[in-house]
Amino acid sequence: MRTKDDHLKNGQLKANYNIQFSTSNRVITHYSVERTSSDMATYIRHLEGFKERYNFYPKQVTADAGYGSEENYLFLEEKGIEGFVKYGSFYREHRRNFKTKEFANARNLHYDEKGDFYICPVGKKINRIGETKKTLRSGYIKETNIYEAADCKGCALMEPCLKQNSNKKTSTNRRIHRTPNLERLRAKARKLLLSEEGIRKRKQRSVDVEGCFGELKQNKGFRRLMLRGLKKVNIEVGLLAMSMNIAKLAKHKARTMDEVCPKTSKTTLFNRNNKSIAAKRG
Ligand code: SF4
Structure with missing residues (x-):
């Protein structure tokens, strides 16, 4: 893992265990230890561990953006858990200048659900050209639709527009990758996170669970297992x-x-x- 304690200041990777805590009113209700650097990959196992311990799933959960993946959202939905779980771009897309500064971002382009195409900033159609399926390490199959503009040559907005492409070097036309299921689940999470309860829970989360790690590492000086x-x-x-x-x-x-x-x-x-x-x- 790349850790915050970087004494040599060279960003070197260190061997670590990934510790997850669940808390309720600052009391640790469940913990898990993993050997992966990704918090996202630990979430389902952590919640399953909670179920094993208490014989039920929590009714509601709050988590930061490191846990907001399609697979995790879907798990919460299937288990009937109300998830106040942020996703990577949650704060970015709520910045005041997101729509103007990132006008070429796919989230700011008009998407026609009936015709299944996007309209680009100069009014051209970006049609669907195919789809991909990717099996994640956990076995989850992620389905993505691919859209591509027909001809971007000579367009004045080429630079900011193509900057949004995942493969900037080889693509000469604007490409958009859309995961419909993830978009639906994100919209659901967004609604919860922006509600009064969601705002309260987001504030509480930073005090509740981060406070436990702070107490352990800073106040008690526990920095090494x-x-x-x-x-x-x-x-x-x-x-x-x-x-x-x-x-x-x-x-x-x-x-x-x-x-x-x-x-x-x-x-x-x-x-x-x-x-x-x-x-x-x-
Ligand atoms: S670069 Fe292509 S997709 Fe982007 S605005 Fe120009 S024509 Fe449209």
Whole structure:
């Protein structure tokens, strides 16, 4: 993985385990350890692990853009889970100048659903020329439709338009790749994310789950696992999650006690070297 701790400042890849936490009100409810650098590929297994642990799927989930793939959205839909899950371009497409600055982006072009074609910025038709199927490592088959403009030679907008092509070097005409299923699922997610509940959940997510990682890495100084091997790391992360939950419970109890008997309650937090990092009431 490319990590944030880049001491040599050369962007080198390091061997890591990918740790996933599920939280509810800052309490860790589930965790998983993976050997892949992609968060996206861990999501379904993580939720299946949740189901194994509790015998049910959560009714709602909130996740950041690293999890917003067609396969993950479809899984949420099939399991009846309401997914407040962002996708890669969520913030970009809501920027004020997205429509003007990225006018040639396929999302800003007119798409005719009946005729199944796009209209380019100078008013020409971009027709469908074929489709591809790609089997992902997970076995999921991704179906994409391909559209291509007939002749872009001499067009004044060639530069910004062809910049949008995935293969900029070989394509001389504008090409668009469209995944209808993903577009439908993204539209569904977008609606949820922009609702009042969605805005509240997005704010809460950054405090809730990121707060757990912050507490672990920054406050407790836990930046390296002590064990190696998936089985042992699973145990180590499980113990960490339990200790964090117990600390939260103790803090909560101390706060409750403080309200009842202010003079007797005292909570002391320790980092991994057993040094007191905070001693406070409640
Ligand atoms: S480059 Fe091609 S697709 Fe783009 S605006 Fe010009 S004619 Fe249309």
